[in-house]
Amino acid sequence: MKVKSLRHWLRVGHYWLGVIVGVQLLIWLGTGIYFNITPHESLKGKLYFKTPPQLEKQSFSVNELLPLASILARVKPVEQVSLISLNQRPVYLLDEQVQRYQHDCQQQTLIDALSGEEVMIDGHLAEQLAKQTYTGNGEVIQTQKLSAPFDEWPKECNPLWQVSINDDLNTRIYINGVNGRLVGHKNDRTDLADLMFKLHFMDYLHQGSFNNPFSWFFGLVMLILSLTGLYWVIENLLMKRYRVRVKSG
Numbered sequence: 001m002k003v004k005s006l007r008h009w010l011r012v013g014h015y016w017l018g019v020i021v022g023v024q025l026l027i028w029l030g031t032g033i034y035f036n037i038t039p040h041e042s043l044k045g046k047l048y049f050k051t052p053p054q055l056e057k058q059s060f061s062v063n064e065l066l067p068l069a070s071i072l073a074r075v076k077p078v079e080q081v082s083l084i085s086l087n088q089r090p091v092y093l094l095d096e097q098v099q100r101y102q103h104d105c106q107q108q109t110l111i112d113a114l115s116g117e118e119v120m121i122d123g124h125l126a127e128q129l130a131k132q133t134y135t136g137n138g139e140v141i142q143t144q145k146l147s148a149p150f151d152e153w154p155k156e157c158n159p160l161w162q163v164s165i166n167d168d169l170n171t172r173i174y175i176n177g178v179n180g181r182l183v184g185h186k187n188d189r190t191d192l193a194d195l196m197f198k199l200h201f202m203d204y205l206h207q208g209s210f211n212n213p214f215s216w217f218f219g220l221v222m223l224i225l226s227l228t229g230l231y232w233v234i235e236n237l238l239m240k241r242y243r244v245r246v247k248s249g
Contacts, residue, residue, distance in 0.1 A: 014228040017221055024202070024218060031200035043193045045185035048136035048171055052129070052182055053088065065090060065113045075109060083113060086180050087128050091119055093179060105157040106178045121180050126161030130173035133182050138167030145177060152186050152194065154208035 041047045068081060071092055080095040090113040097107045110119035119125075123143045131140070142164040148157050152174075159177035164170070169187035176183055197203070201210040202218060 010228055010231060014225065014232065017225040017228070020221055021218075021225055027199050031196045034196050035200070038193065042189045045171075045187055045190040047169060047187070047189070048134055048138075048165075048167065049185050050133055050135050052133050053085070066116050068092065071111050071116065075111075078109075084179075086110070086119060087125065087132075090114060101155075102176075102181060103153070103155045103157060106176075108179050110179060119180075121161065121175065121177050123161065125180065126175040126177070127163055129175050129180055129182065130161075130163035133185070134165065134171070134173060136165065136167045136169075136171060138165035138171060140164070141166045151206070152190075153183060154206050156183060 035043065041049075065083075071094075072078065072081070075094060076096055078094045078096050079098045082093040082095075084091050084093045092111040092113050094109040094111065095107070096109070099106055110121075111117070112119050123145065127140055127143050140163055142162075144162050144164075146160050146162055148159070150156055150160060152172075153160065160183060161175040161177055163173040163175065165173065169189060172186045174183035174186070175181070198206070201212075202214040203209065203212055204214050205212055
């Protein structure tokens, strides 16, 4: 009786695991078709996007830059110094501790390389930086500073400036509140794309990654489904339930 009960529950479990896998496979298929028929610009919010302008060395003389030693002498010890462009001005980016990823919590200071003054990413500067990445005809209607966690950027740890545009897509531009880095554009079309990415990668905990507990669970379900299926194949072979019929011509 115990063997029959075990077989029964193995069969029931196999069927229900098949349902779970089948539903997720349908989701993968549907979202995969969506990704294939949707332009990349719509998926990534690139319709009104342009690359931020790079620092033009012709706009200043290297001799005009303050000596780095004089800057470092009056700040906390840093691990790395970079020369970046903010609104077409050379700025020293001081990393107190270098992070592995840009979305990690940054410990950075910005120093104007011409004046030596500390640069703060306020709403006005964030708006200017956002406009430099926008090619549409809309106007800025709101600029607000947000703190983590963010629904649209779940990996971001740093405060962000959200610059909202009144165009046909309701474009939202996000600027890093620590170093002025462009995080990206979002709009009405990316809202649907983000949902599709969440379903496709089973990111139901909103971690912004395919490496999440639901992926691990689904991998385990697939393994159990395969093992129980293999069990039934072996049992059918041993019980000679398979019949090979040869049709005569």
